[in-house]
Amino acid sequence: MIKFEKISKRYKEGTLALDNISFFINKGEFVFLIGPSxxxxxxxFRLLLAExxxxxxxxxxxxxxxxxLSKKNISLLRRQIGAAFQDxxxxxxxxxxxxxxxxxxxxxxKKEEIKQRVEEVLFLVGxxxxxxxxxxxxSGGEFQRAVIARAIASQPKILFADEPTGNLDPKTSLQIVDxxxxxxxxxxxxxMATHNIEIVDxxxxRVIHLDKGKIIKDQxxxxxx
Amino acid sequence: MAGKFQTALIQIRRSPYQxxxxxxxxxxxxxALTGFTLISxxxxxxxxxxEKAPQxxxxxxxxxxxxxxxxxxxxxxxxETKQLASFKYVSIYEAEAIYKEKNKSDPLLxxxxxxxxxxxxxxISAVNIDTLSSLKNILESQPGVKDIAFYEDxxxxxxxxxxxxxxxxxxxxxxxxxxxxxxxxxITGMKILSRKEEIEILRLIGASNWFIRWPFxxxxxxxxxxxxxxxxxxxxLLLLYTTPVIIGWLGDVALLPVPIWLMLLILAANLIIGxxxxxxxxxxxxxxxxxx
Numbered sequence: 001m002i003k004f005e006k007i008s009k010r011y012k013e014g015t016l017a018l019d020n021i022s023f024f025i026n027k028g029e030f031v032f033l034i035g036p037s038x039x040x041x042x043x044x045f046r047l048l049l050a051e052x053x054x055x056x057x058x059x060x061x062x063x064x065x066x067x068x069l070s071k072k073n074i075s076l077l078r079r080q081i082g083a084a085f086q087d088x089x090x091x092x093x094x095x096x097x098x099x100x101x102x103x104x105x106x107x108x109x110k111k112e113e114i115k116q117r118v119e120e121v122l123f124l125v126g127x128x129x130x131x132x133x134x135x136x137x138x139s140g141g142e143f144q145r146a147v148i149a150r151a152i153a154s155q156p157k158i159l160f161a162d163e164p165t166g167n168l169d170p171k172t173s174l175q176i177v178d179x180x181x182x183x184x185x186x187x188x189x190x191x192m193a194t195h196n197i198e199i200v201d202x203x204x205x206r207v208i209h210l211d212k213g214k215i216i217k218d219q220x221x222x223x224x225x
Numbered sequence: 226m227a228g229k230f231q232t233a234l235i236q237i238r239r240s241p242y243q244x245x246x247x248x249x250x251x252x253x254x255x256x257a258l259t260g261f262t263l264i265s266x267x268x269x270x271x272x273x274x275x276e277k278a279p280q281x282x283x284x285x286x287x288x289x290x291x292x293x294x295x296x297x298x299x300x301x302x303x304x305e306t307k308q309l310a311s312f313k314y315v316s317i318y319e320a321e322a323i324y325k326e327k328n329k330s331d332p333l334l335x336x337x338x339x340x341x342x343x344x345x346x347x348x349i350s351a352v353n354i355d356t357l358s359s360l361k362n363i364l365e366s367q368p369g370v371k372d373i374a375f376y377e378d379x380x381x382x383x384x385x386x387x388x389x390x391x392x393x394x395x396x397x398x399x400x401x402x403x404x405x406x407x408x409x410x411x412i413t414g415m416k417i418l419s420r421k422e423e424i425e426i427l428r429l430i431g432a433s434n435w436f437i438r439w440p441f442x443x444x445x446x447x448x449x450x451x452x453x454x455x456x457x458x459x460x461x462l463l464l465l466y467t468t469p470v471i472i473g474w475l476g477d478v479a480l481l482p483v484p485i486w487l488m489l490l491i492l493a494a495n496l497i498i499g500x501x502x503x504x505x506x507x508x509x510x511x512x513x514x515x516x517x
Binding site: 045051071072073076077078079080081083085089091093103104105106107111113150 | 299426
């Protein structure tokens, strides 16, 4: 489903974020992307969303090379992928409902359809009564759930979650991971970047370990160390 | 589309002062546009009135009608020029009737004047106002002519004034239209820059360029619609308010009140120009600021 083929990424200022990495992620997999800050985890996400282009190598999603897409095709690609960003990227002047409905509006869904789907998703992430509140009125865990709700609203086949438990307490972190597992059970491929040792060790899923832009470990049912 | 229009309304609500500035400036444009359109149409009607009215009147000896032979002879000489548009002989009795009609409210004037002291006259107009002078010369040379009233200068000077007013109007409106486009461009540009982060987020979750652009374009078009309607409304109110004064000024020229269908036609034209100006301004802005 997702294939990185000898990918290197060097930013304009000279930083080598990824250095000749290759991996393959199957449909329906749950993969942890781990490593210290600056290891290249966020660059992997940015490449998958075609936010940046690889310096070398090719990236395939469902067999399609996404390394050098046109602007129009980049939009189409992003509509197929759900992304929960490290810096959330919620719109603060819109309610939770409006934030979640955005992805469906972009897909051109009808108003009734949007309403129904957003309600379903908010129920799934446990924010059924928070649709009319603004993001600033949410707790840390609720905030992250809202981000995930927006990411999955369009029922994407792939979900990226970049540090979704970053600032959360252990209990809330577990709830978020449970939610991601639930989404994964529905058939969605989930890739989660994290620093959270407990969660990685507890879930025993595939772990791709990055360090200084290289893959130093890629284990099925892996652990953080 | 309805969703994007709603987004445009939300954008306006979020920055009411920018919206107000855009509408107020564009309002002036459409107020001037409606005003000059009315002046232009009015002046055309005034010119037509003067062109249709007798342009040369020859007065003969008071209290003594011309014979039919004299009238025919004068008409034949004028006809030879092939420039005669109209010819009318006004007898002393007709002159008395016209005088009485005009002064029916003043019995003293009616008592003092009768056909015996009024001159018969010949009223003519030319096919082309430029040939009026030669017709006047023919008429002037006829025996018995005591006085000549000649309107060529009035019509020519009126035409010249109206032409200048039109040129000034077109110049001013063009300037205001360009200014309106620039204002919309600047305000839309400011809005795009202030919503840069939001636009970035929309792009990251798959929004196409047009999904992002449409609300800005609707917003510009909406400013155009609102301001063109307000500009038209204000000009129309001013016209209605000043109608009695203008009617007094114009005298016999039947120009007012302006028919409602004409005002609606001007409104439709204003709205079309408003949408065009607003859309062009915002299109340039989105093209310039959303390029990436």
